[in-house]
Amino acid sequence: MKRNTWQREAVREALESSEGFVSAQALHSRMRDTESPIGLATVYRALASLASAGEADSLQQDGESLYRACTTSHHHHLICRNCGLTIEIEADAVEAWARTVAAEHGFTQPSHVVDVFGLCGACSRAQA
Amino acid sequence: MKRNTWQREAVREALESSEGFVSAQALHSRMRDTESPIGLATVYRALASLASAGEADSLQQDGESLYRACTTSHHHHLICRNCGLTIEIEADAVEAWARTVAAEHGFTQPSHVVDVFGLCGACSRAQA
DNA sequence: CCGCTTTTGACAATGATTATCAATAGCGTT
DNA sequence: AACGCTATTGATAATCATTGTCAAAAGCGG
Numbered sequence: 001m002k003r004n005t006w007q008r009e010a011v012r013e014a015l016e017s018s019e020g021f022v023s024a025q026a027l028h029s030r031m032r033d034t035e036s037p038i039g040l041a042t043v044y045r046a047l048a049s050l051a052s053a054g055e056a057d058s059l060q061q062d063g064e065s066l067y068r069a070c071t072t073s074h075h076h077h078l079i080c081r082n083c084g085l086t087i088e089i090e091a092d093a094v095e096a097w098a099r100t101v102a103a104e105h106g107f108t109q110p111s112h113v114v115d116v117f118g119l120c121g122a123c124s125r126a127q128a
Numbered sequence: 129m130k131r132n133t134w135q136r137e138a139v140r141e142a143l144e145s146s147e148g149f150v151s152a153q154a155l156h157s158r159m160r161d162t163e164s165p166i167g168l169a170t171v172y173r174a175l176a177s178l179a180s181a182g183e184a185d186s187l188q189q190d191g192e193s194l195y196r197a198c199t200t201s202h203h204h205h206l207i208c209r210n211c212g213l214t215i216e217i218e219a220d221a222v223e224a225w226a227r228t229v230a231a232e233h234g235f236t237q238p239s240h241v242v243d244v245f246g247l248c249g250a251c252s253r254a255q256a
Numbered sequence: 257c258c259g260c261t262t263t264t265g266a267c268a269a270t271g272a273t274t275a276t277c278a279a280t281a282g283c284g285t286t
Numbered sequence: 287a288a289c290g291c292t293a294t295t296g297a298t299a300a301t302c303a304t305t306g307t308c309a310a311a312a313g314c315g316g
Contacts, residue, residue: 003262003313022303039265044304056251059221062189063273064303078233087233094222105206106249107217115241116226131282132292153272172273190312191304197280 007038011046011067015056018088021066037074059115080120089116135166139174140197143184148214149194158253187243217244220221 012029015022022030028043047067050056057068059077068077068086076094078087094114102110142159143150150158156171166228175195179182185196187205196214204222206215222242230238 001161001314003261005263005313007264008261013292017178037265041266042306045263048211063188063191065191065194078229080235081237085158089229091225091229094225094242097222099180101219102244102246103215105246105250107206107208107246108249108252109209110244110246112244114222116230116235116238117240118230118235119239121236124234124236129283129293133294135280135295147312151272165296169274169297173294 006036007042008040008046008049010035011043012050015047015050015067016069018068021057021059021061021068021077023064023066025064027067035117036122055066059113076114076116078116078118080123081117082119082123085120085122132220134164135170136174138163138242139171140178140183141178143178143195144197145237146196148212149187149189149196149205151187151194155195187241201205204242204244206244206246208251209245210251210254213248215251231248 011027011030013025014022014035016087018027018030024044024047025040027047028038028040031038031043046067047056047058051067051098052056052067055070056072057077058065060066074089074095075088078089079085094112098112098114129248132150138159139155142155142163146155146158152172152175153168156166156168159166159171175184175186175193178197179186179195181188185198185205188194202223203216203218206217219242222240226240226242227238230236242244
């Protein structure tokens with residue numbers, strides 16, 4: 001049976017109070033600073049559990065997995081390469097396109113990864 | 129100055145003769161089996177170089193980077209989760225959508241990651 | 257409160273990738 | 287063709303995120 005622990009809840013709350021995507025390591029160290037001590041392995045397990053339950057998004061950048069609390073059911077992201085600012089975007093057209101493309105080629109159980117990266121307004125100006 | 133070495137060329141050829149995406153490790157071991165010996169670090173460097181020069185696609189699955197020779201200028205992929213079969217897909221509509229979304233939010237230098245995963249026809253039948 | 261089982265957490269282990277650095281090999285020059 | 291300079295290679299060590307291990311701690315039903 002699945003049990004409720006304060007650790008799992010703490011990870012969920014920490015994730016929800018985060019801006020943009022965070023790595024498991026970053027979330028862990030932030031939790032160690034503020035809240036009660038929690039093990040690193042536990043953070044990893046809680047994040048994986050949240051992600052597979054559909055309560056968190058995950059994406060892979062460089063060699064690490066980043067997580068974010070899911071607000072709406074399904075959406076994509078516009079992410080600043082420099083500062084990490086993340087904007088959620090809806091794209092029904094893209095959803096439909098992905099399903100169509102998969103079906104056209106005989107693929108079943110389609111899922112997709114759609115993320116747009118760029119430099120946000122502030123970082124664009126800073127770079128100039 | 130950039131120099132031409134047989135190693136870099138060998139990696140390019142090995143990548144072009146591969147079906148679907150391959151990891152650096154897999155490409156290295158295949159090269160060790162058939163062609164002349166080459167260092168693992170060199171394969172990593174060559175792949176990174178090809179990817180940043182736009183001559184190879186890369187995507188991250190689980191914790192590793194997978195590479196594939198670029199045939200056309202820009203495209204996306206439909207990938208079988210089970211057997212790795214990869215189909216290249218063109219999606220001008222998605223390209224345009226990504227640029228539009230980025231611009232709407234003040235983002236510059238947009239790039240995007242768009243991949244569709246699923247089970248190919250053969251694997252769908254095998255699973256049933 | 258008991259007992260059973262899941263979960264935790266400190267630490268070790270893994271596995272992909274990158275850094276190190278001496279030896280090698282392009283390539284322009286002589 | 288040999289020379290010199292420097293980019294590149296490659297064996298190995300180092301790094302770093304993530305996962306496995308397993309004894310101790312903590313849910314939860316009875």
